[in-house]
Amino acid sequence: MAAYSKSHALMRRGADFLGSEHAILCGAMSWVSERNLVSAISNAGGFGVIACGAMNPELLDKEIAATKALTDRPFGVNLITMHPQLTDLIAVCARHDVTHVVLAGGIPPKGSVEAIKAFGGKVIVFAPTLALAKKLLRSGGDALVIEGMEAGGHIGPVSTSVLAQEFLPALAEDHLVFVAGGIGRGEAIAGYLEMGAVGVQLGTRFACATESIAHPAFKKAFFRASARDAVASVQVDARLPVIPVRALRNKGTEVFTAKQREVAGMLDGEALEMAEAQLQIEHYWAGALRRAVIDGDVENGSLMAGQSVGMVTQEEPVQAIMDGLMAQCEAALQRR
Structure with a gap:
């Protein structure tokens, strides 16, 4: 002490x-x-x-x-x-x-x-x-x-x-x-x-x-990253209020943007209720994070990281x- x-x-x-x-x-x-x-x-x-x-x-x-x-x-x-x-x-x-x-x-x-x-x-x-x-x-x-x-x-x-x-x-x-x-x-x-x-x-x-x-591939992605690689997600539709998520930029961040557009389109076609649409967005993150952390899919999973990742x-x-x-x-x- x-x-x-x-x-x-x-x-x-x-x-x-x-x-x-x-x-x-x-x-x-x-x-x-x-x-x-x-x-x-x-x-x-x-x-x-x-x-x-x-x-x-x-x-x-x-x-x-x-x-x-x-x-x-x-x-x-x-x-x-x-x-x-x-x-x-x-x-x-x-x-x-x-x-x-x-x-x-x-x-x-x-x-x-x-x-x-x-x-x-x-x-x-x-x-x-x-x-x-x-x-x-x-x-x-x-x-x-x-x-x-x-x-x-x-x-x-x-x-x-x-x-x-x-x-x-x-x-x-x-x-x-x-x-x-x-x-x-x-x-x-x-x-x-x-x-x-x-x-x-x-x-x-x-x-x-x-x-x-965490999977060795997940850890290696952190070791390679700099502060500027940890970016915040973008909300594409005001009807789907998405709390921004900071993660390392990869194919998964692009897929999330596409996922938002898909869900917004289903809202337009009245194929989804608002609550279910927002739940789909949250479920996406849960699955994407597991893919990265447990399975080591660093391209399609979510590599959630703060800007201190460069350290x-x-x-x-x-x-x-x-x-x-x-x-x-x-x-x-x-x-x-």
């Missing part, structure tokens, strides 16, 4: 909240943030988070149990607020005494925060605007993640640095705020800690760790990544 004295002093509130040595969360990456990577991150002193994604309650139950078999340290579960079985998934978390639940993908539906609190779980929320952040924190959110558009996967329109300047002065004194999006080195962590963040969240940096089950140049054990981030953070703070 003494080796990172300044870092831990600034991270103390976040680390105490998470129950971890370092206040470094791993972003929940579907198909990637499973038992192996999650347990490795928690064992390395960070805080791993299972990506529930489209899992049903039975699969989540097995994943939590398997993760517990690999670590005795705290970890969390990320649940998508629009999941049709959200109530049942929260019940699974309750049975396993999950300490922290991350609610992502939209405003938590009525009763969800209360259900998590009822079994003693801590609630971590996301908010794209300061007004919504204040509302969610008043409504029971225990901590907030602000995530900039540099992140991988589903993103908002504002950069991490701007969000940090807007949110931290208003919230950091009274609330626990973690910063995410485009963070790849410890010097950036140091900067956000000095601004008032209690910790950070990184995803892309851990995606190609030795313990990650991912080789496969490393999670412990080495964590130690490197903390050493960089501490060195930056010691130079101040």
Whole structure:
């Protein structure tokens, strides 16, 4: 602990909240943030988070149990607020005494925060605007993640640095705020800690760790990529409000644009209802991501990655990544 004295002093509130040595969360990456990577991150002193994604309650139950078999340290579960079985998934978390639940993908539906609190779980929320952040924190959110558009996967329109300047002065004194999006080195962590963040969240940096089950071809695509290769998807029809997704440019990004046009055409012909059309778009992403991560189809699958991907140049054990981030953070703070 003494080796990172300044870092831990600034991270103390976040680390105490998470129950971890370092206040470094791993972003929940579907198909990637499973038992192996999650347990490795928690064992390395960070805080791993299972990506529930489209899992049903039975699969989540097995994943939590398997993760517990690999670590005795705290970890969390990320649940998508629009999941049709959200109530049942929260019940699974309750049975396993999950300490922290991350609610992502939209405003938590009525009763969800209360259900998590009822079994003693801590609630971590996301908010794209300061007004919504204040509302969610008043409504029971225990901590907030602000995530900039540099992140991988589903993103908002504002950069991490701007969000940090807007949110931290208003919230950091009274609330626990973690910063995410485009963070790849410890010097950036140091900067956000000095601004008032209690910790950070990184995803892309851990995606190609030795313990990650991602296909070797998926990892090689990351190693070859630069920041400018991680591009945001384009919405082609206003009737299909698609949350932009940042991923490495490949044939799959072109296919997604064509998929939107196809679904929009079916809407024109009244062959689809709006809800079903939007669901088709979401199902596309789920399948495309699996093709890349698990099957290694880096041409047609979705290579979701943040702009920090250019800093991912080789496969490393999670412990080495964590130690490197903390050493960089501490060195930056010691130079101040």
